[in-house]
Amino acid sequence: MPAPDIRCGRLGEGDYARNFADAHPPLTPVQALIEAERCYYCHDAPCVTACPTGIDIPSFVRRIGEDNLRGAARAILDANIFGGMCARVCPTEVLCEQACVRNTNEDKPVEIGLLQRRATDAYFAAPGAPLFRRGDATGKRIAVVGAGPAGLSCAHRAAMLGHEVTVFEARPKPGGLNEYGLATYKTVDGFAQKEIDWLLSIGGIEMRYGQAIGEQTTLGALSDRHDAVFLGLGLGGVNALGLASERAAGVDDAVAFIAGLRQASDVAAVPVGRRVVVIGGGMTAVDAAVQSRLLGAEEVTIVYRRDEARMPASGDEVEWAQKNGVTIRTWSVLESLENEGRAIAGATFAQVAEVAGKLEATGRRWRIAADTVLKAIGQTLVLADPLLATLVLRAGRIAVDAEGRTSLPGVWAGGDCTFGGQDLTVEAVEHGKIAAHSIDRAFGMVRTGPAFSRVRRAA
Amino acid sequence: MADLRTTFAGIASPNPFWLASAPPTDKETNVVRAFEAGWGGVVWKTLGEAGPPIVNVNGPRYAALYAQDRRLIGFNNIELITDRPLETNLAEIARVKRAWPDRAVVVSIMVPCEEQAWRAILPMVEDTGCDGVELNFGCPHGMSERGMGSAVGQVPEYIEMVTRWCKQITRLPVIVKLTPNVADIKPPALAAHRGGADAVSLINTVNSVMGVDLDALLIDPHTGATGSHGGYCGPAVKPIALHMVAEIARTQAMAGLPISGIGGISTWKDAAEFVALGAGNVQICTAAMTYGFKIIDELCSGLSEYMDAKGFERIEAFRGRAVRSIVDWNALDLNRIEKALIDQSLCIGCGRCHVVCEDTSHQAITATKDGQRHFEVIDAECVGCNLCVSVCPVPECITMHALQPGQIDTRTGRIVDGGYANWTTHPNNPARVTA
Numbered sequence: 001m002p003a004p005d006i007r008c009g010r011l012g013e014g015d016y017a018r019n020f021a022d023a024h025p026p027l028t029p030v031q032a033l034i035e036a037e038r039c040y041y042c043h044d045a046p047c048v049t050a051c052p053t054g055i056d057i058p059s060f061v062r063r064i065g066e067d068n069l070r071g072a073a074r075a076i077l078d079a080n081i082f083g084g085m086c087a088r089v090c091p092t093e094v095l096c097e098q099a100c101v102r103n104t105n106e107d108k109p110v111e112i113g114l115l116q117r118r119a120t121d122a123y124f125a126a127p128g129a130p131l132f133r134r135g136d137a138t139g140k141r142i143a144v145v146g147a148g149p150a151g152l153s154c155a156h157r158a159a160m161l162g163h164e165v166t167v168f169e170a171r172p173k174p175g176g177l178n179e180y181g182l183a184t185y186k187t188v189d190g191f192a193q194k195e196i197d198w199l200l201s202i203g204g205i206e207m208r209y210g211q212a213i214g215e216q217t218t219l220g221a222l223s224d225r226h227d228a229v230f231l232g233l234g235l236g237g238v239n240a241l242g243l244a245s246e247r248a249a250g251v252d253d254a255v256a257f258i259a260g261l262r263q264a265s266d267v268a269a270v271p272v273g274r275r276v277v278v279i280g281g282g283m284t285a286v287d288a289a290v291q292s293r294l295l296g297a298e299e300v301t302i303v304y305r306r307d308e309a310r311m312p313a314s315g316d317e318v319e320w321a322q323k324n325g326v327t328i329r330t331w332s333v334l335e336s337l338e339n340e341g342r343a344i345a346g347a348t349f350a351q352v353a354e355v356a357g358k359l360e361a362t363g364r365r366w367r368i369a370a371d372t373v374l375k376a377i378g379q380t381l382v383l384a385d386p387l388l389a390t391l392v393l394r395a396g397r398i399a400v401d402a403e404g405r406t407s408l409p410g411v412w413a414g415g416d417c418t419f420g421g422q423d424l425t426v427e428a429v430e431h432g433k434i435a436a437h438s439i440d441r442a443f444g445m446v447r448t449g450p451a452f453s454r455v456r457r458a459a
Numbered sequence: 460m461a462d463l464r465t466t467f468a469g470i471a472s473p474n475p476f477w478l479a480s481a482p483p484t485d486k487e488t489n490v491v492r493a494f495e496a497g498w499g500g501v502v503w504k505t506l507g508e509a510g511p512p513i514v515n516v517n518g519p520r521y522a523a524l525y526a527q528d529r530r531l532i533g534f535n536n537i538e539l540i541t542d543r544p545l546e547t548n549l550a551e552i553a554r555v556k557r558a559w560p561d562r563a564v565v566v567s568i569m570v571p572c573e574e575q576a577w578r579a580i581l582p583m584v585e586d587t588g589c590d591g592v593e594l595n596f597g598c599p600h601g602m603s604e605r606g607m608g609s610a611v612g613q614v615p616e617y618i619e620m621v622t623r624w625c626k627q628i629t630r631l632p633v634i635v636k637l638t639p640n641v642a643d644i645k646p647p648a649l650a651a652h653r654g655g656a657d658a659v660s661l662i663n664t665v666n667s668v669m670g671v672d673l674d675a676l677l678i679d680p681h682t683g684a685t686g687s688h689g690g691y692c693g694p695a696v697k698p699i700a701l702h703m704v705a706e707i708a709r710t711q712a713m714a715g716l717p718i719s720g721i722g723g724i725s726t727w728k729d730a731a732e733f734v735a736l737g738a739g740n741v742q743i744c745t746a747a748m749t750y751g752f753k754i755i756d757e758l759c760s761g762l763s764e765y766m767d768a769k770g771f772e773r774i775e776a777f778r779g780r781a782v783r784s785i786v787d788w789n790a791l792d793l794n795r796i797e798k799a800l801i802d803q804s805l806c807i808g809c810g811r812c813h814v815v816c817e818d819t820s821h822q823a824i825t826a827t828k829d830g831q832r833h834f835e836v837i838d839a840e841c842v843g844c845n846l847c848v849s850v851c852p853v854p855e856c857i858t859m860h861a862l863q864p865g866q867i868d869t870r871t872g873r874i875v876d877g878g879y880a881n882w883t884t885h886p887n888n889p890a891r892v893t894a
């Protein structure tokens with residue numbers, strides 16, 4: 001058996017730049033114009049209904065077609081302050097683009113995601129005068145826990161409403177999964193941080209890093225010192241395989257692998273195995289697998305316990321993995337890992353079949369040699385604080401109502417830490433926005449203009 | 460195979476497609492390329508008097524109006540008549556006609572409204588061996604400021620006078636090209652007819668300003684800091700041209716006057732429509748200037764296949780066949796009741812029919828049914844206006860259907876009796892005529 005082969009620098013120098021360049025390059029201005037003109041400007045457009053943040057898609061698309069890129073960006077960012085990142089990471093094929101009426105006759109929706117990218121890229125290239133202004137000070141103070149999409153969306157909207165916001169973030173940088181959880185080729189050129197710098201430029205949002213709840217601060221302390229608390233905790237833990245051998249060298253969390261790669265100043269310095277097995281079927285599995293290939297791994301295999309159609313990653317993501325040379329094996333559950341010394345050498349999977357909705361072993365097994373096994377079998381909520389631990393949960397996540405209110409008075413929550421979503425960035429943004437308005441109403445603020453009436457989607 | 464040959468005002472050509480007097484017919488090189496491509500004839504770009512030729516601007520002469528995907532649907536020009544010496548043009552015309560005897564070569568002319576000017580130029584043109592002349596009474600820009608072009612075409616007396624001179628001076632067929640920049644096309648056409656014109660051709664271009672440069676706040680396009688109105692043509696003017704052609708075709712006093720149809724013809728269908736409204740042939744410019752001369756293949760192919768399918772052996776077999784369907788509004792049947800019908804199997808659910816009906820018309824299309832997105836015509840509100848059909852992006856998805864005699868119009872509660880009645884006898888008409 002060959003010795004474990006985990007190392008960096010598997011590729012030539014130019015290969016790294018090429019492999020980690022923008023995975024889906026933006027439309028050229030001409031392409032965007034032609035694509036924008038395909039939009040029918042539907043009444044009560046199905047794409048808008050399909051967008052978790054309710055972006056007025058026909059409006060922004062028509063504005064692109066009318067050379068009003070700033071107006072297009074405004075329409076997007078009004079509804080979704082992370083419209084730039086969402087243009088890059090939204091699984092549009094199961095959201096807005098799936099609802100496009102063009103699918104009926106042509107099977108080819110308007111490329112809404114790419115058009116959103118066109119509008120937001122053009123805007124962020126030269127933002128000019130601010131699109132959003134901090135509201136007149138209300139004197140109310142909100143603590144936001146977690147500087148991910150949910151927390152920052154809540155913070156921004158709260159600032160627009162005139163509240164004073166302090167964001168408590170455990171990590172040294174803001175962004176949450178936008179910064180640590182996305183494949184490098186999805187957000188190149190430091191876009192995630194640029195977007196957040198812009199978001200924070202509204203003012204009225206104080207950022208405090210290295211502030212983990214349960215360590216540097218507590219929910220109780222935050223509640224005491226603020227008029228409201230919003231929890232955008234994300235999912236801090238990862239599911240384990242439940243095997244003793246998973247501590248062997250070469251077994252790692254896909255989440256950590258992705259974060260390490262994103263934070264690396266030089267991707268060429270990130271080590272990768274020659275033969276990588278990724279266990280799981282979600283976006284994290286795909287991101288880890290594809291990036292392993294792009295780092296030069298020779299064989300990368302995603303192993304999922306059910307069929308391809310039921311992988312939580314979207315069809316486009318799965319296809320993207322296959323296009324990048326990732327092998328996908330289904331109907332298999334990890335049975336054991338083989339060690340060679342302290343390092344991993346291979347894995348054995350039990351083949352399963354679905355019997356009356358449950359997976360049952362067929363008795364057949366298969367073995368694969370591997371020097372790296374990446375676990376991508378889901379993340380878990382961590383409630384590292386006595387008061388946090390009293391929150392009512394649902395299916396392992398924080399239970400909230402349609403406005404994002406938790407079981408604790410004065411405490412709201414949103415994003416992946418709450419029950420009822422599909423762990424999408426765009427949902428987290430919406431949760432934060434809805435909670436900010438709910439908090440505003442709870443403060444008894446009287447607002448003129450059209451009432452904000454959006455609520456979280458029922459699970 | 461349909462026979463596309465036509466004889467228009469005594470001028471034979473292998474197909475009914477002539478290139479209109481315009482930049483594509485300004486010189487031998489272009490015209491030879493057109494004939495090689497298969498065009499049936501050309502009207503040579505307008506000649507002026509002998510002597511120093513006119514001068515064109517050397518900045519933008521053209522501008523376009525675009526539809527989706529930069530499809531050119533409207534076109535504007537400020538080119539004047541030929542800016543090449545008369546002798547050069549005459550020599551080239553003679554050479555081309557000798558080399559292409561089977562093609563129609565008609566020469567467009569524009570000289571001042573003085574008999575002597577026409578006496579001077581017509582014999583020279585005739586000497587080229589060309590098949591006819593077209594009097595340019597249509598050009599609405601530049602030359603009209605000098606008392607020519609549409610400045611003549613807007614005064615029926617001038618049209619009649621000049622046409623009469625020409626008919627006296629030359630033995631060639633005389634075609635009078637009319638301007639659409641008039642309130643009513645009939646008086647100028649009648650004037651040409653009275654003057655003895657062998658045919659009329661229309662429309663020339665429509666007065667137009669294409670746009671404004673919103674950065675500089677200047678007319679767009681502009682030459683330096685100024686621009687001038689131009690002549691508008693292309694697909695967007697076709698309905699205007701069809702109307703004017705039909706008006707002439709259905710005027711008894713001009714019965715039999717050959718019409719050369721011009722205005723936005725881009726496809727065989729456009730051409731066939733002009734023919735159906737009475738045109739004996741058609742002239743094309745913008746489509747050639749947009750796509751090149753090769754479109755003659757598609758024009759001939761489409762027209763020929765259509766005629767075969769309909770059993771028309773010659774153009775004459777369907778020429779003017781749609782003229783009688785155009786009547787004055789007061790002859791329309793007010794008893795006919797139509798309702799829109801949405802084919803649910805074709806509907807893609809864009810909802811445009813609903814919102815335009817709701818916002819701008821008769822609130823006659825649903826948005827939901829049983830809580831689901833569903834677009835359906837409410838017969839009790841539908842007046843049969845055809846707006847939904849017009850805006851629907853799916854061909855044939857929404858169609859109009861007439862109620863049959865005996866059926867109730869749920870909008871009015873009246874039973875359709877099937878009898879014809881128009882405004883002239885309608886009880887609401889204070890000036891109604893009683894039987």
